[in-house]
Amino acid sequence: MNYLDRFLSVVPTRKCHLQLLGAVCMFLASKLKETIPLTAEKLCIYTDNSIRAHELLDWELVVLGKLKWNLEAVTPHDFIEHILKKLPLPKDKVPLIRKHAQTFIALCATDFKFAMYPPSMIATGSVGAAICGLQLDIVDSSLSSDNLTDLLAKITHTDVDCLKACQEQIESVLVSNLRQVRHHQGQSDPSKTVDELDQASTPTDVRNVNL
Numbered sequence: 001m002n003y004l005d006r007f008l009s010v011v012p013t014r015k016c017h018l019q020l021l022g023a024v025c026m027f028l029a030s031k032l033k034e035t036i037p038l039t040a041e042k043l044c045i046y047t048d049n050s051i052r053a054h055e056l057l058d059w060e061l062v063v064l065g066k067l068k069w070n071l072e073a074v075t076p077h078d079f080i081e082h083i084l085k086k087l088p089l090p091k092d093k094v095p096l097i098r099k100h101a102q103t104f105i106a107l108c109a110t111d112f113k114f115a116m117y118p119p120s121m122i123a124t125g126s127v128g129a130a131i132c133g134l135q136l137d138i139v140d141s142s143l144s145s146d147n148l149t150d151l152l153a154k155i156t157h158t159d160v161d162c163l164k165a166c167q168e169q170i171e172s173v174l175v176s177n178l179r180q181v182r183h184h185q186g187q188s189d190p191s192k193t194v195d196e197l198d199q200a201s202t203p204t205d206v207r208n209v210n211l
Helices: 002-010 015-033 040-046 053-066 077-085 091-108 112-116 119-134 145-156 160-188 194-198 203-210
Strands: none
Touching: 002 015, 002 053, 015 040, 015 053, 040 053, 077 091, 077 119, 077 145, 091 119, 091 160, 112 160, 119 145, 119 160, 145 160
């Protein structure tokens, strides 16, 4: 998404080329991050062969040129481990918090208003939203929700009010996505009543967003 947004910010791109551009960005990201990167052939299959391997390779050079070969982008995922290590969290809960924070980050990548926030703030807000949403107790019981926000802001040197606003927007995006999921579930299973669908309001329903 970082590559895609940066490319679109400098190059007017026709709608018919967006899938190809998205595939190229995935291609480049997998080369940088994965030990076994995606192949051009596999990406073509994923697009139902609507693009060709030679197009992918040609556009790869175009995207690299426009990004000035700067692929070492800082993303919210880079901050997650640093934040989690500085919080007094039960060790057995860290994997769950990490998973939910990563889901929140993925949701942020789908909403344009988060483009204005630095990656560190999105990561911090996602961790805060994950902890509050899961209703987990911090080791230090004196840390209330507000104190947790203050601690997170101190860890990443961010403004408390901006962090609160970011976290509220993250939670709002989650609620919106869960409503869409429930609406889809309601259509696929008309036997469920509205009340039965509304009962699925626990914080752990963030996992439904991955459907």
